[in-house]
Amino acid sequence: MSEGAVKKEEKPRKFQAIRGTRDLLPPETALWNRVEQTAHKVFATFGFGEIRIPIFEQTELFARAVGGETDIVSKEMYSFEDHESDELAALRTLLIAKQPSVSDPNFFWSYEMKVTEFRERLGRAIEIGEVGRTPLNERVLADLGPLLDSLAFDRQEYEKTKDAAIFERFNLYVGTIRRHLLAVDLGDQVSLRPEATASVCRAYIEHNMNQLPQPVKLYYMGPMFRRERPQKGRYRQFYQIGAEVLGGSDAPAIDAEVIEMVMTFFDRLELEGVQLDLNSIGCRDCRPKYVELLRAELVKVKDKLGADSQRRIETNPLRVLDSKLEGEQGIIATLPHIADHLCDDCKTHYAPVKHQLEMRGVIYRENWRLVRGLDYYMRTTFEITAQGLGSQNAVCGGGRYDGLVELLGGPPTKGIGFAIGEDRLILSLQESGKAAAQQGRDVYIAWMGDRAHATAIRAAKGLRKAGFSVELPPVELKFGKALGQADKLGAKYALILGDNEVSEGLWTLKTLADGSQAKFTEPDLIEHLKKQL
Ligand code: HAM
Numbered sequence: 001m002s003e004g005a006v007k008k009e010e011k012p013r014k015f016q017a018i019r020g021t022r023d024l025l026p027p028e029t030a031l032w033n034r035v036e037q038t039a040h041k042v043f044a045t046f047g048f049g050e051i052r053i054p055i056f057e058q059t060e061l062f063a064r065a066v067g068g069e070t071d072i073v074s075k076e077m078y079s080f081e082d083h084e085s086d087e088l089a090a091l092r093t094l095l096i097a098k099q100p101s102v103s104d105p106n107f108f109w110s111y112e113m114k115v116t117e118f119r120e121r122l123g124r125a126i127e128i129g130e131v132g133r134t135p136l137n138e139r140v141l142a143d144l145g146p147l148l149d150s151l152a153f154d155r156q157e158y159e160k161t162k163d164a165a166i167f168e169r170f171n172l173y174v175g176t177i178r179r180h181l182l183a184v185d186l187g188d189q190v191s192l193r194p195e196a197t198a199s200v201c202r203a204y205i206e207h208n209m210n211q212l213p214q215p216v217k218l219y220y221m222g223p224m225f226r227r228e229r230p231q232k233g234r235y236r237q238f239y240q241i242g243a244e245v246l247g248g249s250d251a252p253a254i255d256a257e258v259i260e261m262v263m264t265f266f267d268r269l270e271l272e273g274v275q276l277d278l279n280s281i282g283c284r285d286c287r288p289k290y291v292e293l294l295r296a297e298l299v300k301v302k303d304k305l306g307a308d309s310q311r312r313i314e315t316n317p318l319r320v321l322d323s324k325l326e327g328e329q330g331i332i333a334t335l336p337h338i339a340d341h342l343c344d345d346c347k348t349h350y351a352p353v354k355h356q357l358e359m360r361g362v363i364y365r366e367n368w369r370l371v372r373g374l375d376y377y378m379r380t381t382f383e384i385t386a387q388g389l390g391s392q393n394a395v396c397g398g399g400r401y402d403g404l405v406e407l408l409g410g411p412p413t414k415g416i417g418f419a420i421g422e423d424r425l426i427l428s429l430q431e432s433g434k435a436a437a438q439q440g441r442d443v444y445i446a447w448m449g450d451r452a453h454a455t456a457i458r459a460a461k462g463l464r465k466a467g468f469s470v471e472l473p474p475v476e477l478k479f480g481k482a483l484g485q486a487d488k489l490g491a492k493y494a495l496i497l498g499d500n501e502v503s504e505g506l507w508t509l510k511t512l513a514d515g516s517q518a519k520f521t522e523p524d525l526i527e528h529l530k531k532q533l
Contacts, residue, residue, distance in 0.1 A: 020228070020236025030436035031426055035269060036221055039241050042265045043219045046257070048243055051218040053199040056082075059189040065198035065404060067375025069315065072194045076226040083187030084130045091118050096181050103167045105158060108174075112151045115177055119144045122184065131186055140180045147177055192225035197376070197401065197417060198408070200244045205410035215248035215414070221422070233392030233424045242398075242419035250402055250414040252349055255380045256356030258416055262384065262396055263362050271395075271425065272432045273387025277367035278357075279338070280350035281318075283378045284403075286343035291317055293336055301331050321369040324391075337368040346379055353380055376401040380416065388431025389424055396420040440490030442468040442533055445497065446482035452497040459495060459507070459522070466526050468533065486512060492533070495525070 017023055024032060040050070059079050066073050083089050095114060122141055125131040151173055158166045193199055200218055203209070209216045221241040228234055243261065245254055259276065266274050282290060294317045302310055305328055309320045321332060342350065357364055364382075372381050381399035389395070398418025405413035429435070443463055447456035453476070460472040471489055473482060479496065486494045496508040496517075506519040509528070520528055 018236070020230040022235065022237075027436045027438045028426070028430075030439060031429065031434070032422070034436070035422065035425060035429070036241070038268050039219070039221065039265060042268055043243060043261065046217070046261045046264075048217040048219045048261075051200060051203060051220050052222075053196060053203055053220060054193075055223070056190045056192050057199055057202065059191040061198050061202055061408070062191055062194060064407060065201065065376055066195065070373060070375055072226060072374065076228055077194055078192040078225050078227060079189060080191075081187055082190040085121075085125045085186060088118070088121050088125055088131070089186050091121065092181050092184065092186065096178050103164065105155075108151070108167075108170050109155060111174065112148065112155065115144065115151075116148055118181070119148065131184075134185055136183055137185055140184050143180055144177070147173060147180070194226045195224055195374070195419065196220050196222075196240060196242055197244060197374075197404070197415075197419070200417075201246070201405045201408050201410070201413075201415065204246050204405060204413070205408060210247055210411055210413065212247075215245045215254065217243070217245050219243040231392065233389050233421075233427055235423060239422035240419040241422050241425075242417060244415060244417035246405065246415045247413050250349065250379075250400065250416075252352035253356050254414075255353045255400060255416055256360055256362070258398070258418060259357060259364075259382060260360045260362050262398075262418055262420065265420075266384070266386070266395075266425075269425070269429060270432075270434065271386050271428060273385075273428075275385050276362065276364040277370050277383045277385070278354070278364040279367055279370040279381050280342060280346055280353075280379050281371060281377060281381050281399075282338055282342050282346050286341060286346055287338075287378070290336070290338050290341040293341065294318065294320075297335055304328075304331055318371040319373075321371050322373075332369070339366075339368055349379055372397060372399055376404045376407075378402055382418070386425070386428040388428045392424060394421065395424045395428060438490060439469070440492065441471045441486075442491070442529070443493045443495050444471045444482070444486030444489060444491035445473070445495045446477070446479050446486065447473070447497040448476055448479065449499055449502075451502050452499065455502050456495075456497050459497065462522065462526060463495075463529070466530065468529060483510070483512075493529070 059077065062077065063073050068074065091114065095118060119141065122131065126133050126137060131137060154166050154169055200220065204216065219242065222239065223237050224240050225237055227236055230236060243258065245258055263276065281287060295313055298313045298317055298320060302313060306325050309323055309328060312319045323332065370381055370383055377399040379400045383394050384396040385393040386395045396418055400416040402414045404415055405411065445456045445460055447453055456472055460470045463470045471491060473485065477485065483494055491512060494510040494512060496510060501507050505521060507522065507525055508517055508519055509525060510517045
């Protein structure tokens with residue numbers, strides 16, 4: 001038996017999609033496509049252009065933008081070290097593995113050899129640009145020289161004297177070398193994107209989009225990754241459709257138009273039970289004061305709160321407002337509202353946002369408890385829920401994030417945007433009976449005989465060119481069986497091609513709904529179908 005072959009008694013392992021990820025299959029994917037096409041169309045009518053950004057970025061980008069203390073960054077990101085030099089990384093892993101205190105000369109000899117190899121490889125990798133020429137990397141490279149010399153010196157001493165005390169020194173050197181190797185920066189710490197706003201801002205800066213006419217209006221769609229506890233409407237790989245407006249002013253009409261655009265999109269899809277919640281969470285000036293006030297109020301009622309909320313009094317009091325715990329609702333209702341503590345600038349921004357929404361006929365509900373789980377927001381925040389989703393019912397979240405571009409090293413820039421959870425949007429559409437139908441075929445070609453097969457291939461080409469969906473069986477089937485197949489596939493017509501049809505040049509078309517048949521020349525057939533379908 002060849003090496004790769006599976007032994008008879010061993011059942012080959014069955015693979016399954018990883019927890020929190022899933023396959024999207026036809027016919028459901030037709031609904032996904034319809035949703036995405038609608039987004040392309042609607043967003044284009046608002047003057048948005050599509051941006052495609054990478055699936056992974058430097059971890060630091062998300063940490064800075066979304067916030068290091070948020071659940072997303074502190075617990076949910078898929079992160080890994082991305083280095084070009086795998087061999088160097090493997091060697092390092094080997095060398096930094098914790099060693100018990102050893103007194104075996106062979107261990108030290110081989111350790112010395114491997115560190116020598118590591119040092120040489122690191123030097124070469126820096127030389128050819130595989131590893132960054134950072135001050136720290138250069139220092140490690142320089143320090144490893146004398147450390148290796150000391151190891152070699154002691155090895156020679158040991159060979160001469162066999163003095164076991166030398167091992168103690170060895171162990172100390174190994175510790176120092178480990179610390180040096182740990183400090184080597186072999187590449188970037190990267191993460192699969194948990195969201196896309198950070199990347200869009202990074203791209204805005206990187207491509208100097210502030211030179212373009214402002215504001216720049218961008219939208220995106222694609223998978224995002226968060227290591228959350230999977231449940232209905234919550235996945236570890238999920239899909240977002242989002243949009244961002246960057247640069248220009250922070251005119252309230254921009255906030256309102258962005259929200260109008262999402263609502264128009266949902267309307268176009270006939271999403272049901274849509275509810276828009278709106279809030280202003282203030283700015284760097286007024287929010288900290290409100291947070292302190294909230295904290296002070298929460299401390300007074302601490303004993304009546306659950307463990308999570310008690311913890312959040314310290315870490316992030318705003319998140320207490322998010323609590324769904326039955327027993328906490330009465331207490332939360334008595335807490336101060338942010339709307340009463342906004343600074344004058346925030347007040348004069350929020351009121352016209354509401355007015356602008358009314359001018360656009362967008363119905364909203366003010367929700368003073370709406371706080372968002374990402375750090376970059378200020379002023380306008382909003383969330384949209386839809387029906388049929390159970391506890392994970394937010395289909396869209398967004399808000400204003402002036403200052404985020406600056407935080408990422410760009411010029412002062414206004415920004416606002418949203419992201420729709422596409423999985424949830426699809427779920428809600430399905431729950432309200434908007435699932436995609438199984439894709440049938442327009443024409444099933446039933447053929448028998450070699451000459452008919454050649455004609456069938458030509459017929460399929462012509463029909464497909466005309467835009468019809470065609471099923472051409474790859475092997476000959478008796479007509480009875482072929483027609484059965486056509487039925488199962490939900491075909492509307494069967495084109496029957498046998499010897500007679502081929503020699504006469506007249507093809508038989510059977511309408512499967514009523515069983516009627518008629519004969520056509522090839523051009524007439526296409527004309528006929530165009531009229532019928
Ligand atoms: P977010 O609220 O974290 O905001 O996510 C937006 C939407 O993505 C949620 O309302 C939800 O529909 C969906 N979503 C989030 N996590 C999951 C999950 N694990 N499974 C399924 N769906 C999920 C953001 O991501 C911001 N970047 C939105 C934004 C853009 N703000 C300004 N611009």
